[in-house]
Amino acid sequence: MTKRISLTILMWLLSLGNYxxxxxxxxxxxxxxxxxxxxxxxxxxVNKTNHVAYYQGFDGRSNVKMTITDSQGRQRIRELxxxxxxxxxxxxxxxEQRKDSDFCGEQKIYxxxxxxxxxxxxxxxxxxxxxxxxxxxxxxxxxxxxxxxxATDKRTSFVGTHFFYEDVSGRxxxxxxxxxxxxxxxxxxxxxxxxxxxxxEFAYFEMWIHRESFIVVKTxxxxxxNKKYRSYEALEMKRIQGYPTVTxxxxxxxxxxxxxxxxxxxIKYDIGIPNSIFTERYLRKPARRYLK
Amino acid sequence: xxxxxxxHTRPIGIxxxxxxxxxxxxxxxxxxxPAGLSSSPPQEEQPAxxxxxxxxxxxxxxxxxxxESKKAWMDITGFWEVRSGYRLQNDxxxxxxxxxxTRLQLEMEKIWKDFTFRATTDLxxxxxxxxxxxxxxxxxxFLDLREASVAFSPTDFxxxxxxxxxxxxGTGDLIFINDLFPKDWQSFFIGRDTEYLxxxxxxxxxxxxxxxxxxxxxxxxxxxxxxxxTGDRVSYWNGRRTAGADAIVRTDKQDDWFGDDEWALRxxxxxxxxxxxxxxxxxxxxxxxxxxxxxxxYTFPKLNVYGASARGQVGKGIGNVEMGYYDSRDDKSGDxxxxxxxxxxxxxxxxxxxxxxxxDFTVGLQYYVEQTLNYSDYRRALPAGNKAVDQYxxxxxxxxxxxxxxxxxxxxxxxxxxxxxxxxYMRPNINYKVNxxxxxxxxxxxxxxxxxxxxxxxxxxxTNIYTAIRYSF
Numbered sequence: 001m002t003k004r005i006s007l008t009i010l011m012w013l014l015s016l017g018n019y020x021x022x023x024x025x026x027x028x029x030x031x032x033x034x035x036x037x038x039x040x041x042x043x044x045x046v047n048k049t050n051h052v053a054y055y056q057g058f059d060g061r062s063n064v065k066m067t068i069t070d071s072q073g074r075q076r077i078r079e080l081x082x083x084x085x086x087x088x089x090x091x092x093x094x095x096e097q098r099k100d101s102d103f104c105g106e107q108k109i110y111x112x113x114x115x116x117x118x119x120x121x122x123x124x125x126x127x128x129x130x131x132x133x134x135x136x137x138x139x140x141x142x143x144x145x146x147x148x149x150x151a152t153d154k155r156t157s158f159v160g161t162h163f164f165y166e167d168v169s170g171r172x173x174x175x176x177x178x179x180x181x182x183x184x185x186x187x188x189x190x191x192x193x194x195x196x197x198x199x200x201e202f203a204y205f206e207m208w209i210h211r212e213s214f215i216v217v218k219t220x221x222x223x224x225x226n227k228k229y230r231s232y233e234a235l236e237m238k239r240i241q242g243y244p245t246v247t248x249x250x251x252x253x254x255x256x257x258x259x260x261x262x263x264x265x266x267i268k269y270d271i272g273i274p275n276s277i278f279t280e281r282y283l284r285k286p287a288r289r290y291l292k
Numbered sequence: 293x294x295x296x297x298x299x300h301t302r303p304i305g306i307x308x309x310x311x312x313x314x315x316x317x318x319x320x321x322x323x324x325x326p327a328g329l330s331s332s333p334p335q336e337e338q339p340a341x342x343x344x345x346x347x348x349x350x351x352x353x354x355x356x357x358x359x360e361s362k363k364a365w366m367d368i369t370g371f372w373e374v375r376s377g378y379r380l381q382n383d384x385x386x387x388x389x390x391x392x393x394t395r396l397q398l399e400m401e402k403i404w405k406d407f408t409f410r411a412t413t414d415l416x417x418x419x420x421x422x423x424x425x426x427x428x429x430x431x432x433x434f435l436d437l438r439e440a441s442v443a444f445s446p447t448d449f450x451x452x453x454x455x456x457x458x459x460x461x462g463t464g465d466l467i468f469i470n471d472l473f474p475k476d477w478q479s480f481f482i483g484r485d486t487e488y489l490x491x492x493x494x495x496x497x498x499x500x501x502x503x504x505x506x507x508x509x510x511x512x513x514x515x516x517x518x519x520x521x522t523g524d525r526v527s528y529w530n531g532r533r534t535a536g537a538d539a540i541v542r543t544d545k546q547d548d549w550f551g552d553d554e555w556a557l558r559x560x561x562x563x564x565x566x567x568x569x570x571x572x573x574x575x576x577x578x579x580x581x582x583x584x585x586x587x588x589x590y591t592f593p594k595l596n597v598y599g600a601s602a603r604g605q606v607g608k609g610i611g612n613v614e615m616g617y618y619d620s621r622d623d624k625s626g627d628x629x630x631x632x633x634x635x636x637x638x639x640x641x642x643x644x645x646x647x648x649x650x651x652d653f654t655v656g657l658q659y660y661v662e663q664t665l666n667y668s669d670y671r672r673a674l675p676a677g678n679k680a681v682d683q684y685x686x687x688x689x690x691x692x693x694x695x696x697x698x699x700x701x702x703x704x705x706x707x708x709x710x711x712x713x714x715x716x717y718m719r720p721n722i723n724y725k726v727n728x729x730x731x732x733x734x735x736x737x738x739x740x741x742x743x744x745x746x747x748x749x750x751x752x753x754x755t756n757i758y759t760a761i762r763y764s765f
Contacts, residue, residue: 070698076728116728117764120369127565133605135565142487144460148567150654152608153647160699184322208323218323237328247328258698279562281501285443285451288403 042180045188045209046173047102052214054170055104056243057269060084061290064264066161071257078159079115081291084108085273106130108278109169112291113159123283124159126151128169139283146280155200162251162260167232175199186211202230213237213244229254235261241269367401370765377483377758380736385527385536390756391482393418397438412439420525430519431476431491438492451499456492459510461558461569463603463612465691466706467660469637470571470599470616472556472578473510476519481526481737481751483758491519495554505561512554512575515546517592520579521751529750531583531678543580544589552576566604571616573597581632582622593631594621609644626666629673636663643691652699656691679745686712700725708748715741715749733760 040048066078089103107128113119120141127135136149154166176192183189188209194200203226208218215237221230236248245267252259277287377391395416402409414436426433441455462471466489479488495512520541521528527536546552554575561568573596580590599616616637623631643656662685664670674680688711693704701724708717721735736757741749 068698074727076698076700117369118371118725118731118762133608135605140487142458143490144458146460148603148610148612148643150609150643150645151605153645153651156645156647156651157699186325187322210325210329213329215329217326217329233323234326234329236326239328246326248326276501279501280560280567281451281499281506 040188042178042190045180045190045214046178047104048214049190049207049209049216050104050170050173051102052244053216054107055086056245057241058086058088059271059273060267060269061271061273062264062268063266064262066159066163067261067263068161069259069261076160077115078161079113080159081112081114083110083112083273083277083287083290085275085278104173107169108275110278110282110287112286119159121286123286125278125283126169127278130172130174134169137280137283144284146283161262162253162258163262167251181206183211187217215244215246238267240267243269365402368398370396370398371762372396372765373760373762375484375758375760377756379753380755380757381753383527383536383753385523385534385538386525386754387420389420390525390754391484391758392420399439406444408443410439410441410443411437413437429516449501451497451501453497456494457497458490459493459495459497459556460490461508461571463567463601463614463641464639464660465641465643465656465658465689466708467639467658467687467689469614469639470558470569470573470597470601472554472573472575472597474516474518474578477521477579478519478525481521481754483735483737483756483760485760491516505559508556508558508560510554510556512556514549515552515554515576515592517543517545517576518578526751526754529679529745534744534750534753541580542589544584544587544591546576546592566602569601571597571599571601577620577632581620583630585630591631593623595619596621599637606642607644609642612639612641614639626669627673629675633667633670634665636665637661638663641689650694652695654691654693656689658689660687660689661685662687679743682712684712685747686710710747713741713746713749714743715739715746717748717751729764731762731764733762734758 061081061083064078064080064082066080068076068078085108086103087105087107089105092103107126109126109128111124113122113124122141123137123139125137125139129135134151134154136151138147138149139145140147151165154171155164157163158165158168175196176194179191179193181189181191188211190207190209191204192207193204194202197203201223202221203224205219205221207216209215210217215234216232217234219232220228223229231252231254233250233252234246234248235250236246238245238247245264247264247267248261250259250261271290273287273290276282277290372395374394375391376393377389379386379388379390382388393416395414397412397414399412400410414431416434416436418434421432426435428435428437437456439456439458441453441457443451443453445451459473460471462468464471468475473493474491476484476488476491480486493510493512493516494514495510495516497508497510499509500507522541523530523536523539527534528541529535530539530541555573556575557572559570575595576592577595578592580592581595582591582593583589584591596619597616598619599614601612601614603610603612605611618635618637620626620632620634622628623633626633638661639658641656641658643654645652645654647653664681664683664685667683671680688709690707690709691704693702695702702722704719704721706719706721710716716739718738718740719735720738721733723731723733725731734757736755738755739748739751740755741752743749744752
C-alpha cells in the first residue's frame with residue numbers, strides 16, 4: 001500500500017517534472033520562433049487596432065440594435081442598418097484595390113433607421129475625412145428634406161445612446177498621444193492622451209486590446225481628477241468571413257449609471273457596395289438592395 | 293544566495309504582499325475576455341488556423357435570417373395624435389380655438405418587383421371645422437392624402453416617381469426661394485407638426501444621375517397652389533383692413549389638366565462636399581399674387597423663377613447661399629396694379645453646434661432679402677388706399693435648439709424678425725419623448741408687428757399656444 005502510494009507520488013512528481021520540461025521547451029521554442037518583427041511598436045498596435053475596429057474589408061454592412069437603459073431602468077430601442085464604404089488605397093494597383101488592406105483612409109457611412117417608429121426611414125450619412133471635419137447629412141422622409149448637419153460636436157450622443165458619434169465612426173488616431181502602459185498575457189494596454197484637451201471631455205482613456213485579434217475589449221475614460229467616468233466593453237465577438245468582429249458591446253456612463261448595449265447582426269464584409277450609394281439619390285430612395 | 297534570501301525575508305514578505313495585492317487589483321482591472329475571444333497562450337500563436345475564436349462564422353447570419361422572416365406582406369407605420377390650441381387674445385374674426393383635431397396617419401409601403409408603391413393617408417377629425425367634405429386638393433374634410441405614388445428606376449441612372457408626393461429642395465431653413473412646391477401656411481401657423489408645412493404635389497418626378505451633374509425634372513400637369521391663408525382659420529390683411537372668416541379669400545384658380553401645368557428643374561452637383569445647384573421653374577405664383585377687379589377674386593398670375601444655391605462646410609458649421617429671380621410674367625414692366633411685381637430674392641445662412649457652450653446645442657442664423665423690382669412703377673400704379681410693400685424687405689431668422697435628457701427632450705425656438713417690416717414671428721416648441729412610441733409637445737406661434745399690413749404683423753391676433761400628444765407605431 002505504502003509502496004503503491006509512493007509510486008503514485010513518484011509518477012505524479014515525474015509527470016509534473018515532464019510537464020514542466022515540456023512547457024519550458026515549448027516556451028523556449030516559441031521564443032526562438034517568434035521573429036523580431038512580432039514585437040510591435042505602439043504605432044503599429046494603434047494602426048492595427050484602428051483597422052480592426054473600423055476598416056475591416058473594403059466595405060461592410062450590419063444591422064445594429066441599440067438598447068438604451070437609463071438609471072431608472074427605462075429602456076429605449078434604436079434599430080438601424082449601417083453601410084460602410086472605404087476609399088481604396090491610392091498606392092495600390094487597381095486590381096488590388098478592392099481587397100482588404102492596412103490602409104485607413106476616408107470612409108462613407110450610410111445609416112438607415114428602422115426603429116423607433118417616429119424616425120423610420122430617416123437616413124443619416126457621413127463622409128468621414130481625416131484632415132477636416134466630416135460631412136454629415138440627414139434625410140427626413142416626411143418633409144422629403146435633405147438636411148446638412150454641423151459636425152463639430154463629435155463627442156455628443158449618437159441618436160440618444162451612450163455611444164458618441166466618435167465611438168461609432170472612429171476617433172482620429174492623430175488626435176491623441178499613445179503610450180503602451182503594459183503588455184499582459186492577452187492584452188496590450190494603451191493610454192491615449194488628447195493632444196488638445198480643450199476639444200474633449202476626457203483627460204485620457206485606456207484601451208485593453210486583445211493581442212491576437214487587435215479587438216478593443218475594454219476602454220475606460222478618465223476625467224481630470226483621474227476618476228473613471230465612462231466605460232466601453234466588448235461583450236461578444238465572432239469571426240465573420242475571417243474578420244474578427246465585435247457583435248455585442250456596451251457603453252456605460254458611470255456618472256449616471258445609464259448604459260447602451262449595441263448588438264450587431266447580419267454582418268457582411270466585402271460586398272461591393274458602390275460609392276454612388278452614398279449620395280443624395282439614395283437618401284431620398286433607400287438603397288434597398290444593400291439594406292436587406 | 294540562501295543567506296541573502298534569509299536576510300531579506302521581511303522585504304520579500306512585503307513585496308510578496310504588495311505583489312499579491314497588485315495581482316488582486318490587476319485581476320480586478322484586467323477585463324475578462326468576452327464571449328468569442330479566448331486566451332491565447334504563447335504556444336498557440338504558431339498555428340495559422342484562427343485560434344482564439346469559439347464561435348463559427350455563420351451564427352450571426354442565422355440571426356439575420358430570423359429578422360427577415362418576420363417581414364409583413366405590407367409595411368405599415370404611422371401615428372395617432374390629438375392636438376389642441378387656443379388664441380392668446382381675442383380675434384374679432386376667428387374662433388378662440390386655433391386648432392382641435394385628432395389624426396391617424398397610416399403610411400403603407402409595398403415593394404413589388406422593381407416598383408415601390410407608397411400611400412400615406414391622414415384620417416382626421418377637426419372639431420373646429422364645420423365642413424367635413426373631403427377636398428383632396430386642399431387637404432380638407434376628414435382625409436388628407438399625403439402620398440400615393442409609385443417609384444421605379446427604368447435604367448441605372450434614372451429614377452422615376454409618379455403620383456402624389458411631397459417634394460422639397462433648396463437650402464433655406466423654413467425659407468423657400470427655389471422650392472416652389474406647395475406649402476401649407478395655414479397648418480404652419482396654427483400649430484400642426486412642421487411636416488405639414490409641405491403640402492403634396494400631384495406630379496411626375498424624373499431624376500437623371502450622371503458624372504457631369506444630376507438633373508431633376510418635376511412636371512405637375514395641373515397647377516398645385518399653396519394651401520394659403522384664406523381667412524377661414526387665420527385672420528389676415530386683405531389689402532385694406534384686417535379680415536377673417538367674414539371675408540374668405542375667393543380665388544380664380546386655373547385648373548386645366550396639361551394646360552395649366554408647372555415645370556420645375558434642378559441641376560445639382562456635389563463637389564467635394566459642397567452642394568451646388570441651379571434651378572428653374574415655369575408656373576404660377578403659388579399663393580395669390582393677383583386680383584381680378586371684375587370678379588373680385590384673387591388670381592395666380594404666371595411666374596417663372598431662375599435661381600442657384602450652394603451649401604457646405606464653412607468654418608465649423610454649415611453655410612448656405614441661395615438666390616432666385618422671380619419673373620412675374622403678367623407684369624413684365626411692373627406697372628400692373630393688380631399683379632405682383634417681379635422680385636429678386638437672396639438668402640445667406642449659417643448653422644453651427646456649440647459644444648463649448650453646451651452639448652447638443654445648435655444655433656442657426658439666416659439673412660434674407662426680398663427686392664421688389666420696378667419699384668417706382670409699382671408705387672405709381674398702386675391703387676389708392678393700398679399699403680405699399682418696401683422695396684427691400686429684410687428678414688432675419690434665428691434658430692436655437694437644445695436637447696436634454698439623452699436627447700429625449702428637445703427645446704427649440706425659431707424666430708423670424710424683419711427690421712424693415714418691424715414684425716416678428718416666433719415658434720417656440722418643447723417636445724418630450726416619453727418612450728419610443730409616445731411623445732408630448734407644447735408650442736406656440738407668436739406674431740407681433742408695428743403695422744397691421746406687414747407679412748407677419750397682419751397675423752398678430754392669431755398668436756396661439758398648442759399642445760399635442762402623439763403615439764407612433
